[in-house]
Amino acid sequence: MEILVCVKRVPDTAENEIAVNKDGSDIVRDDLVYSVNEWDNYAVEEAIQIRDKVGGSVTVVAVGDDDAEEIVRREMAMGADTGIIMKDSAFEGSDGLGIAKILAKCVSMGKYDLVLTGAMADDGAGQVGGMLAALLDWPYASVVNKVEAGSGKLTVGREIEGGNQEMNEIELPCVLSIQTGINEPRYVGIRGIRKVASVEIPCHGKDACGLDAASIGDAGAKVKRAAYFVPVLGEGAEMIEGSTDEQVDKLIELLKAKGGIK
């Protein structure tokens, strides 16, 4: 099975405190730690496991600038066979649909049976997979937490409310957005990183894939970020200050009053 996994380089929210800049036009990007979007790591791991079971290859693609190379190499070190970077200044400012259009062109330049995305990324929209499927006219399943490969089709589980799982049969080629917890993404060691350090990663711009500049980037975006802000906090929590000892004493007093200690 030929599998393409779409990955994104994002500020690591577990490692960073995200703040808004002075004029509210962007977040403060100095000194941010970037990494592969967490959901995408699960998608790459799932692709590797499917390939190892049924054969084929795994290609990782990122839309981005020169910095994207770092995460594409990381996912190759994880076990993806090849990488692609979709890079062009005309891509900048794309909304979700713009990104999906760029990825759809990447898909049409290859011969893939299966395309995986993460279920979500830093913007929390969970949109690119569904849009990509619609652009390709391929079937789609979102928030997938189980994949079983059969011949010409897959059996997939989707995460729905209450810890329940919705099982579907889906024909290939298809697009799936992958939820965290579907597997355990493997550790990427320094040896793996070294092994792929000098592998060439092809880059494609808008001309190579025949994209109309007006339909992508800032020009084509129907949805734009007008401003960032942090809301003025309302009542919020009563914060307990002091030493750990003092905090614990105060907390016990409150817990007793609220029936928290039996």
Next chain:
Amino acid sequence: MMAIFAIIQHKSGKADDTVAELCLAAKKIDAAAAVTAIVVGKAADCDAVAAEAAKYYANVWKIAADALAYPNAELIRPMLVKLIPAGSIVLAPFTPFGMDLCPGLSVKMNAAYCADVVGVDGLEGAALTVNRQEYAGQVYAKMKIDVSGGAVLTCRPGVFASDDVPVVNGAVADKTADAGAVPAAKRRFLEVVEAEVGDVDITKSDVLVSVGRGIESQENLEIAFDLAKIMGADVSCSRPIVDAKWLEKSRQVGTSGQTVKPKVYMAMGISGAFQHLGGIKGNPFIVAVNKNPKAPIFQVAEVGIVGDILELIPALTEKISEMKG
């Protein structure tokens, strides 16, 4: 005046709570809008849900067919595209259902798409401004949407909630024939696998010691169980703990896990993503301990401590233990 449509999520003949919320969100977009609810499903479900939706919506369209008994987005999407006039605004809940249906729907309607809306500033000409959260809820973004060619928006469940929804007693119209035949889909629904019941039913617990990423390792879970034991509480957790397989799914609190209604909820090392908070109901006394003073959990907690749970939990356990003798 915009034409606005709301796709109603429902289960076993009952509308989801978002039925009223989408109506309120629509009115925030355009108070003068003609808002139509759309209910898709098998006949008996459709009738019951459409009647419920008609309480809030002047117009309700139903699309009823046995093949639509389960909300398979691949079946529903082409029927909606056929039925909804181009240029309309379509609302749906930001749930696994909405996430499955809506990005593709926006593409097929050639409309703008914006997910997980948590606030509406308003419509000026063809520019709609809405608010959403990014970076795990750490900052908000104002999104300007060009709705001249229509738009599909998903709204976060709960944020447009109100007890005060005007009752209009609207009319139900059967649009099944207009929506065309149920299409052949390349994705077929098989079954729903219910969550396994664990050894502890956290939905029945009065006091929960709930742990998140801040617990750092599986071995450290021991301190949470020690605290829960001395407090007479149960241990629950947030999603990353289940993803790492440190605790079973039945202990996960959140929209994709269990809905709990304790009296006291101890959020230990949990940042408070909305998916997690969505699983906490009944207005419990929430205590939050987190290293990050900007963690969203502090916005909903009654009491907060900025600190490391790996120090605080053992100290708390020891003190309670001394107190109890």
